[in-house]
Amino acid sequence: MLTWNPDAYDWEEEGGDYDGGVARVASGATIKAMWSMGARRYGVERGDRFYLLRQGVEPRGIVGSGYFTTGEIDEDEHWDDPGKTAWYAEVVFEFLVDPADGLPTSQLLNEVPGFGWNTTYASGHEVRGEAVDQLHRMWKEVTARSKRRGPGD
Known part of the structure; x- marks a missing residue:
């Protein structure tokens, strides 16, 4: 699970702001980014799926998905504090929706129990067991609805 709190981090990936990212992905493009992994230092493989959990202000929830480009998590300058370091993985966003x-x-919380939807404050946490399959089914419905509407609808 990757996390994003718009109160704490301005979306500055390819496509500009978050709405620009949604439009970019809706047009068929992807967005490559280096994303903070919280405390996670290992345990991802090339091609592993991730979901983007929007935190902070409503509407909160899953707003994106994609995959890891490598199995590497590298240390670099912290995104918010140049005096510290953080751990990052290269990811590709394949899908972003309006929150x-x-x-x-x-x-x-109701349909995918067993994960801390209200208590996960950093990226790098893993959804496990049956919850993974349920989350995948639910997200597939969201992406199908969005694709039917098309870009700009």
């Missing part, structure tokens, strides 16, 4: 169209935290 209002994502999977809300309230639904995740």
Whole structure:
């Protein structure tokens, strides 16, 4: 699970701001980024899937997905404090939605138990067991709805 709190981090990836990223992905492009992995130092493989959990202000929940480009997690300058370091992995966002169209935290709490949807504050946590399959099914419905609407709808 990757996390993003718009109150703490301005989206500055390819495509500009978050809305620009949504438009870029809706047009068929992807977004490559180096993303902080919290305390995780290992345990991802090339091609592993991730979901993006929006935190902070509502609407909160899953708003994106993609994959890891390598199995490497590297130390570099901290994204918010140049005097510290953080751990990063290279990822590709394949899908981003308007936060209002994502999977809300309230639904995740009810339908995907066993993960700390309200208590996960950093990237790098893993959804395990049956919860992975349920989350995948639910996200597939979101992406199918969004694809039917098309870019700009």
